[in-house]
Structure formats: C-alpha cells, structure tokens
Amino acid sequence: MSSTSKGSFWKIRKSWWILFTFTIIFNWVAFFIIGSKVKHKKWKMYGALYSIPFILLMVIEGRYESNDWQYDIVGFSMLGGWIASMIHAFRIRKEYLFRLEAIELRQPYEDYKLRGQIQSEYGVKFNQAPIEQPLQQPIPQSSYGEQPKPVLQQVPTQPLHSVPPAQIREFAPAKTEQLTSDPIDLNKASDLELAGLPGVGPILAKKAIMERDRIGGFRSLEDFSQLLGLKPHIVEKIRPLVAVGPAEAPPQKWSGRMVDF
Known part of the structure; x- marks a missing residue:
C-alpha cells in the first residue's frame, strides 16, 4: 500500500x-x-x-x-x-x-x-466567489527565536494646528534635525566634527587638521579629498554636508640666524 x-x-x-x-x-x-x-x-x-x-x-x-x-x-x-x-x-x-x-x-x-x-x-465577472488557491500553505513558525511583532505608533488624527509642538516633534522623523543642520566648514571644523563625516574617521580627521595647518586651509572639497586620498563615491556623500570657507594664509617660515640685540 x-x-x-x-x-x-x-x-x-x-x-x-x-x-x-x-x-x-x-x-x-x-x-x-x-x-x-x-x-x-x-x-x-x-x-x-x-x-x-x-x-x-x-x-x-x-x-x-x-x-x-x-x-x-x-x-x-x-x-x-x-x-x-x-x-x-x-x-x-x-x-x-x-x-x-x-x-x-x-x-x-x-x-x-x-x-x-x-x-x-x-470582460465579465462570474457571480461565484473565486476559488482560493490551494497551493499556498501556511509557513510553520518555530517556537524558538520568534521575533516579536513590531508595535506601530499611531499618528494623531486631530488637526495639525491643535496638536502641541512637543507632540509634533515626537512624531517627526529622526533624521530631520540632521538634514536641516548647517554644513561643516572644512577650514574651521574640529577633528571630532571631521571624524563624523562619511568615510573619514578619527585618523584621517587628524591628518586633515595637520594638512590644514600646514597649507593654511583648504581651497575646495576636491583639495580636501585629494590630500586625504578619498574615493569619488565618498566625496559625493560628503559634498552636501560640508562647506569650504576662506582659507588663511600659510604660516611664513623664517630662515637664517636670529640676532638678539
């Protein structure tokens, strides 16, 4: 059988x-x-x-x-x-x-x-209800390692003008503050600010500070990326986040002996 x-x-x-x-x-x-x-x-x-x-x-x-x-x-x-x-x-x-x-x-x-x-x-529709597809079987879920279902936060249904500002900020996207912040000036930013840029990190940030002090400042983003050796796709990620302010004159190097009168 x-x-x-x-x-x-x-x-x-x-x-x-x-x-x-x-x-x-x-x-x-x-x-x-x-x-x-x-x-x-x-x-x-x-x-x-x-x-x-x-x-x-x-x-x-x-x-x-x-x-x-x-x-x-x-x-x-x-x-x-x-x-x-x-x-x-x-x-x-x-x-x-x-x-x-x-x-x-x-x-x-x-x-x-x-x-x-x-x-x-x-171009017609039968009165009989469509047959449910029999090949779709429910997927068994293991009792171990089940992921809890995410709880969706409900958006208030009252008009926007009646919602308090604090509650509006609660439902606002988390990235809004980052997108609306001012760009970082490459010639005035600290090493911590430069390290937060995509693809830079703390080591390249310290190198950027040393190069900036040596040459008196960056003239453009391309100058900044060329000195640090950044790849083109990293430069495109950094471009909307930074600005290049006026560069300072490089420090003068004095040569010869100093005479004390």
Whole structure:
C-alpha cells in the first residue's frame, strides 16, 4: 500500500486500471489509462510496447493456420508481455497514486486560472466567489527565536494646528534635525566634527587638521579629498554636508640666524 494522505478506499478506487493487466489481450490498455490521467508519456510508451503482440495477432489473424509457427511466436510474446505488464503495473502503482493526488490538489488552482482567463477574455465577472488557491500553505513558525511583532505608533488624527509642538516633534522623523543642520566648514571644523563625516574617521580627521595647518586651509572639497586620498563615491556623500570657507594664509617660515640685540 502507498503512503499517500488519502484513505484506503480512495487508493483502491483509483487502482481499478490494474484489472486490465489480468487480461492477456488488453493488458496494455492499463498503461494508456494511467499515462493519460497523470500526463506521463513514459507510461504511454510502455502501453504501446505491450500492445505489439496484440497488433501482431490482429495482423496474422485469418492468414495462417493455428498450428503455424507464426502463431507460436505471437502466443509466447503475448504470454511474456502479459506477465511483465502485471509486475510492472504493481511496481508503478505507488508512483501513480502520488502523481494522481498531486493533480487533484492542483485542479482547483487550474480552475481558478481558467476562470480568470475567461473573465478577462469576455470582460465579465462570474457571480461565484473565486476559488482560493490551494497551493499556498501556511509557513510553520518555530517556537524558538520568534521575533516579536513590531508595535506601530499611531499618528494623531486631530488637526495639525491643535496638536502641541512637543507632540509634533515626537512624531517627526529622526533624521530631520540632521538634514536641516548647517554644513561643516572644512577650514574651521574640529577633528571630532571631521571624524563624523562619511568615510573619514578619527585618523584621517587628524591628518586633515595637520594638512590644514600646514597649507593654511583648504581651497575646495576636491583639495580636501585629494590630500586625504578619498574615493569619488565618498566625496559625493560628503559634498552636501560640508562647506569650504576662506582659507588663511600659510604660516611664513623664517630662515637664517636670529640676532638678539
């Protein structure tokens, strides 16, 4: 017996085709039946193979005497094919029941698609409620590591002019303050402010301060990025966050000996 989810009565009722294999002449019909029901071409080919002795019998019927050797060959071939078809049928019965059960489970879904095609083709809508798709099974959730469902914060429904300013700030996006802040001046920013820029960090920030003191200030963002060796996509991220103020004159280097009078 097969291990499908159907009951024993369903399995027996769907196995009536095996009775054809008990007939020595029409044993091949069973394979054409199951091949057509589950749309399996391989079983139809076996049906055609088992039908060859029957075809040969129809061809030689009336042309030869019953004691001729042609009848002996056809008789032995029919006997061998009959025994082989019976064994073959019982071996594939389990696979046939599985395939048949899958087709029956998919049939409502196929009807649902066919209804939709007909409705779109004729521009009508059936009164009957659409069939729910049977292939969508609920996904089992493990009892370990379940993530709690996020609690959505409700937005006040009263008019905006009646909401207190503090409550408006509570529902405002967190990034508003960052977007509306003033850009950082590269020639006046501290190392902490420069370290907060995308792709800079504390090490490059200290290097930027040293280079700024050495050359007296940055002339442009490209000057800043070239001295630090920043990549082009990092520069594009920094561009809306910074500004370049007037640069100071570089400190003068005095050479020679100092004379104290």
